Amino acid sequence: LLSQFDPDNTGYISTEKFCSLLQRHGSELDPHKLEVLLALADSNSEGRICYQDFVNLMSNKRSNSFRQAILQGNRRLCSKALLEETGLSLSQRLIRHVAYETLPREIDRKWYYDSYTCCPPPWFMITITIVAFFLYNGVVLDRFVLQVSHPLYLKNALLYHPQLRAQAWRYLTYIFMHAGIEHLGLNVVLQLLVGVPLEMVHGAARISFVYVAGVVAGSLAVSVADMRAPVVGSSGGVYALVSAHLANIVMNWSGMKCQFKLLRMALALICMSFEFGRAVWLRFHPSAYPPCPHPSFMAHLGGVMVGITLGVIILRNYEQRLQDQTLWWIFLSIYIIFVLFAIFWNIFAYSLLDLKLPPPP
Numbered sequence: 001l002l003s004q005f006d007p008d009n010t011g012y013i014s015t016e017k018f019c020s021l022l023q024r025h026g027s028e029l030d031p032h033k034l035e036v037l038l039a040l041a042d043s044n045s046e047g048r049i050c051y052q053d054f055v056n057l058m059s060n061k062r063s064n065s066f067r068q069a070i071l072q073g074n075r076r077l078c079s080k081a082l083l084e085e086t087g088l089s090l091s092q093r094l095i096r097h098v099a100y101e102t103l104p105r106e107i108d109r110k111w112y113y114d115s116y117t118c119c120p121p122p123w124f125m126i127t128i129t130i131v132a133f134f135l136y137n138g139v140v141l142d143r144f145v146l147q148v149s150h151p152l153y154l155k156n157a158l159l160y161h162p163q164l165r166a167q168a169w170r171y172l173t174y175i176f177m178h179a180g181i182e183h184l185g186l187n188v189v190l191q192l193l194v195g196v197p198l199e200m201v202h203g204a205a206r207i208s209f210v211y212v213a214g215v216v217a218g219s220l221a222v223s224v225a226d227m228r229a230p231v232v233g234s235s236g237g238v239y240a241l242v243s244a245h246l247a248n249i250v251m252n253w254s255g256m257k258c259q260f261k262l263l264r265m266a267l268a269l270i271c272m273s274f275e276f277g278r279a280v281w282l283r284f285h286p287s288a289y290p291p292c293p294h295p296s297f298m299a300h301l302g303g304v305m306v307g308i309t310l311g312v313i314i315l316r317n318y319e320q321r322l323q324d325q326t327l328w329w330i331f332l333s334i335y336i337i338f339v340l341f342a343i344f345w346n347i348f349a350y351s352l353l354d355l356k357l358p359p360p361p
Helices: 015-028 031-043 051-058 064-072 090-102 106-115 123-140 170-176 181-225 235-251 261-283 298-315 326-353
Strands: 012-014 048-050
Touching: 012 015, 015 048, 090 106, 090 181, 123 181, 170 181, 181 235, 181 261, 181 298, 181 326, 235 261, 235 298, 261 298, 298 326
Parallel strands: none
Antiparallel strands: 012 048
């Protein structure tokens, strides 16, 4: 086929020949892919199409040149929107719903709808939620949640405690403990409702990166800004995901077609505000184990900062190449600098400031 339309072996064919090919064989193609190919042909001002772009599209790969051709040209989405299609199965409607919940551009929504195979499934968020929260708390501790007044609250190897900050795993494992059933419940609901759809679209690697970055930033923020307090709960990771998603909706407000988006944003903000307000109140409430105070709320703020920086860049577009974006490197550099600063702070500042820390549990 290439030798027939490209006898000089340049790797390009004219848009004229390309359009004639589409007209001849268009009925054999998926209608959404045909639509993108027509948009590619219409947007190309040089009068020729890269054959590799065609191959990339048919094999579900999007090269930089293909994305630029679509973005810079006058895209013509001729067929009806994905939302208007009828006769879809339950799974197809679910995938379409997820696409409209998370992606601001119709061309990305159709691409995702065509290419999503649920393989692999959103295993990261489900595993973190079920195994980490319920399996550990229910099987190992024989209870699903520990109140801050429970005698085992501080006496476990998971939560972050300032006296035990040299045990590096605590900067991550504190997410497996929660200070009350309401704390656990709100985090689980937000994590599943927001995290699972985001992972379905952006994949486990990206979502786990945002989540873990929020978790680490949360515990390090506590060790720098609230040095005497312990930390429990997954709010750092949850707030990173939710704040990134909400910021993405606000930045792409006109393109987001999710139903009741204003109401959904308001409910998410109310839930986050309620949980954060509860954390602030608990932090300054008299402790059941003086002189050790109740858990810090600074992890929430650390997660939010990760979400509106690294998270927004990761969720901005579907299947983007992060290494091509200047902002990604800027925010990643800031995050790494903060982590290094917090590590040195934990090594030297506590002794230099001569703080009176609560005794180890």
